[in-house]
Amino acid sequence: MSLRSPLARVRGLGSAKEGTGHWWAQRLTALALIPLIIWFCAAVVALIGADHATVAGWIGSPLVAGLLILLIVATFYHAVLGLQVVIEDYVHGEMPKMALLLIVKALAIVLGLSGVLSVLTLLFSGA
Amino acid sequence: MKSRVKHRQKLEPEGNRSMTTSNRPLSPHLQVYRPQITSMLSILHRLTGVALAVGTLLLTYWLVAAASGPEAFADAQGLIGSFFGRLLLFGWSFALFYHLCNGIRHLVWDAGYGYEIETAERSGWMVVGASIALTLVSWALGYAMMMGGA
Numbered sequence: 001m002s003l004r005s006p007l008a009r010v011r012g013l014g015s016a017k018e019g020t021g022h023w024w025a026q027r028l029t030a031l032a033l034i035p036l037i038i039w040f041c042a043a044v045v046a047l048i049g050a051d052h053a054t055v056a057g058w059i060g061s062p063l064v065a066g067l068l069i070l071l072i073v074a075t076f077y078h079a080v081l082g083l084q085v086v087i088e089d090y091v092h093g094e095m096p097k098m099a100l101l102l103i104v105k106a107l108a109i110v111l112g113l114s115g116v117l118s119v120l121t122l123l124f125s126g127a
Numbered sequence: 128m129k130s131r132v133k134h135r136q137k138l139e140p141e142g143n144r145s146m147t148t149s150n151r152p153l154s155p156h157l158q159v160y161r162p163q164i165t166s167m168l169s170i171l172h173r174l175t176g177v178a179l180a181v182g183t184l185l186l187t188y189w190l191v192a193a194a195s196g197p198e199a200f201a202d203a204q205g206l207i208g209s210f211f212g213r214l215l216l217f218g219w220s221f222a223l224f225y226h227l228c229n230g231i232r233h234l235v236w237d238a239g240y241g242y243e244i245e246t247a248e249r250s251g252w253m254v255v256g257a258s259i260a261l262t263l264v265s266w267a268l269g270y271a272m273m274m275g276g277a
Contacts, residue, residue: 118194
């Protein structure tokens with residue numbers, strides 16, 4: 001589904017040069033995060049007081065691992081899109097703005113990748 | 128501030144230059160508005176969003192610790208279970224439930240519903256109630272789990 005007008009496509013997608021892509025991605029990730037977050041919160045509450053073997057076993061089961069990876073990717077994607085808007089609203093200098101945006105994106109990639117690799121480690125170690 | 132003014136001038140067409148050099152007020156002047164539930168919740172949505180982005184550090188730490196083995200996981204549990212850890216977690220859990228509930232409110236607006244002032248105020252208070260309730264219920268269940276489990 002595309003929300004872009006033919007004119008926007010011809011003209012290079014408006015002043016942001018990306019049309020409605022950012023807005024749409026923010027909404028799609030929000031929609032995906034509603035069930036994922038409710039599931040994750042319920043699961044974490046149920047895991048309170050559990051030992052390492054129980055938690056590692058839970059994270060490492062295929063269905064949970066898959067949902068956790070989706071949760072991690074959607075969370076960091078959504079966070080980067082949101083922080084980008086906040087930075088663009090409040091940081092006006094071109095250089096500091098660019099630097100902050102790059103730092104936020106780099107951090108999101110490092111943290112997200114660490115989370116995904118941790119889940120995969122537990123999935124494939126058969127804990 | 129300086130760069131913002133410069134930026135504004137660049138956006139204006141050449142002929143209007145003389146009009147823009149006067150010190151026109153820049154909006155919004157937040158301090159002249161009476162606080163309203165809708166505007167307060169709007170800024171809270173942004174604040175909780177930023178707080179939750181910082182909170183991803185804890186999520187990542189928890190996952191990495193679980194993958195690193197029992198000792199690292201025990202350290203993480205100790206840190207999260209400490210008084211300061213619980214305080215942070217309580218704040219983050221409220222931020223999460225608030226951002227979740229108000230996010231759903233935003234999605235309903237995006238679908239084209241709920242724009243009447245009365246409706247927006249009512250849905251705002253519903254979001255406040257729901258996020259407080261979800262936070263308290265989660266913590267009550269969590270403590271019940273701990274008592275039952277230990």
